[in-house]
Amino acid sequence: MSLANKNILLGVTGGIAAYKAPDLVRKLTAEGANVRVVLTDSASEFVSPMSLQAVSGNPVHQHLLDADAEAAMGHIELAKWADILLIAPATANTMAKLAHGLADDLLTTLFLATTATVYIAPAMNQQMWKAPATQRNLSVLETSGITMLGPDSGEQACGDVGTGRMLEPLDIVRAISVPRNQELAGMNVVITAGPTREPLDPVRYISNHSSGKMGYAIAQAARLAGANVTIISGPVALTTPPGCQRIDVITAEEMLNKAKAEATNCDIFIATAAVADYRAAEVADNKLKKSSDELTLTFVKNPDILATIAALEDGPFTVGFAAESQNVEAYAKDKLIRKKLDMIAANDITREGLGFNSDDNALHVYWQTGDAELPTGKKSELAKSLLSLVATHYKNKKSG
Numbered sequence: 420m421s422l423a424n425k426n427i428l429l430g431v432t433g434g435i436a437a438y439k440a441p442d443l444v445r446k447l448t449a450e451g452a453n454v455r456v457v458l459t460d461s462a463s464e465f466v467s468p469m470s471l472q473a474v475s476g477n478p479v480h481q482h483l484l485d486a487d488a489e490a491a492m493g494h495i496e497l498a499k500w501a502d503i504l505l506i507a508p509a510t511a512n513t514m515a516k517l518a519h520g521l522a523d524d525l526l527t528t529l530f531l532a533t534t535a536t537v538y539i540a541p542a543m544n545q546q547m548w549k550a551p552a553t554q555r556n557l558s559v560l561e562t563s564g565i566t567m568l569g570p571d572s573g574e575q576a577c578g579d580v581g582t583g584r585m586l587e588p589l590d591i592v593r594a595i596s597v598p599r600n601q602e603l604a605g606m607n608v609v610i611t612a613g614p615t616r617e618p619l620d621p622v623r624y625i626s627n628h629s630s631g632k633m634g635y636a637i638a639q640a641a642r643l644a645g646a647n648v649t650i651i652s653g654p655v656a657l658t659t660p661p662g663c664q665r666i667d668v669i670t671a672e673e674m675l676n677k678a679k680a681e682a683t684n685c686d687i688f689i690a691t692a693a694v695a696d697y698r699a700a701e702v703a704d705n706k707l708k709k710s711s712d713e714l715t716l717t718f719v720k721n722p723d724i725l726a727t728i729a730a731l732e733d734g735p736f737t738v739g740f741a742a743e744s745q746n747v748e749a750y751a752k753d754k755l756i757r758k759k760l761d762m763i764a765a766n767d768i769t770r771e772g773l774g775f776n777s778d779d780n781a782l783h784v785y786w787q788t789g790d791a792e793l794p795t796g797k798k799s800e801l802a803k804s805l806l807s808l809v810a811t812h813y814k815n816k817k818s819g
């Protein structure tokens with residue numbers, strides 16, 4: 420892993436996890452980063468500017484309207500200096516301010532003034548994390564392309580148990596570092612994951628049982644293999660793997676639009692999403708009423724997202740999934756050819772304890788000239804093996 424010569428602006432806000440900030444700074448500098456720290460007023464109640472100055476080797480920035488600090492390195496200069504803005508810990512209050520573009524202190528002003536890649540590591544009480552307002556702010560930040568790191572689950576300083584702990588400093592450093600000599604170093608990988616939901620009326624939809632676990636496991640493995648990862652995700656109950664960017668969508672059409680936009684800068688496109696095959700021909704404006712004994716709805720076919728991306732000229736290396744209940748090999752190979760894919764991973768959904776919603780799976784991978792069996796295992800392990808195959812075949816294709 421490396422952060423060699425990266426300029427990292429570390430924003431520390433006022434939560435108990437701020438006591439870990441000096442350790443985080445040490446770990447960032449150990450990877451070769453230049454670190455400057457910005458403390459909010461309440462953060463300085465938890466951690467002293469002096470210790471952060473000592474470990475970072477730079478003066479700590481605290482106030483927006485400070486003539487001396489502005490003379491040394493003005494806030495716009497500081498915003499331009501940064502390659503990465505990392506806010507750890509980020510309180511619920513700071514997340515709210517960032518989501519709404521408030522700029523009433525140095526850190527929130529820098530956030531608006533910088534073009535650096537932004538990472539946020541939230542830390543707060545589990546109930547504050549669950550609060551609808553925090554979840555809305557989270558979704559605003561994620562859809563603006565900001566990468567969230569955690570939070571983790573477990574015991575909290577206040578005695579509660581739940582989600583809201585700051586990721587450990589080492590995990591934060593790993594998530595933002597560029598892995599060295601990794602199979603997918605620097606590659607842009609886009610992954611569709613989870614189900615889509617197709618509305619019937621303002622309150623109802625059709626969907627499927629996809630949990631998104633396989634796609635998220637691949638996203639995490641791709642990130643660890645050095646890729647820049649974007650997950651285009653249908654509605655799932657999973658946290659975004661550290662260091663991955665996530666774009667939330669609901670319907671197949673939204674997923675297609677985001678996939679087309681992301682495909683312009685993508686090396687490898689992996690479609691794990693269980694896209695609904697059909698959507699209602701017309702979505703009723705009002706709630707459908709229970710009147711007759713039978714209800715007939717007309718459905719129309721959804722676009723095939725993966726086939727659309729595979730048909731692009733100079734498009735990415737494409738990997739599809741085939742969940743089959745019979746003739747697994749024949750159906751998978753048919754999809755490989757019909758959708759013009761580079762690779763397809765097939766699984767037999769009739770095998771007990773595997774596939775949908777499970778943590779385990781077994782895959783058989785096919786490409787034009789061969790195949791490989793990836794035996795039953797944790798989705799995280801399968802994801803690694805699959806990505807190794809992808810990396811090899813991607814390189815073969817590039818070298819012609």
Ligand code: C5P
Nearest residue numbers: 690691692694721722723724725739740
């Ligand atoms: O045709 P089938 O749905 O079985 O194909 C499965 C593969 O195609 C998966 O990789 C899935 O993510 C992708 N797919 C898609 N858009 C659709 C249907 C399937 O991207 N509308």
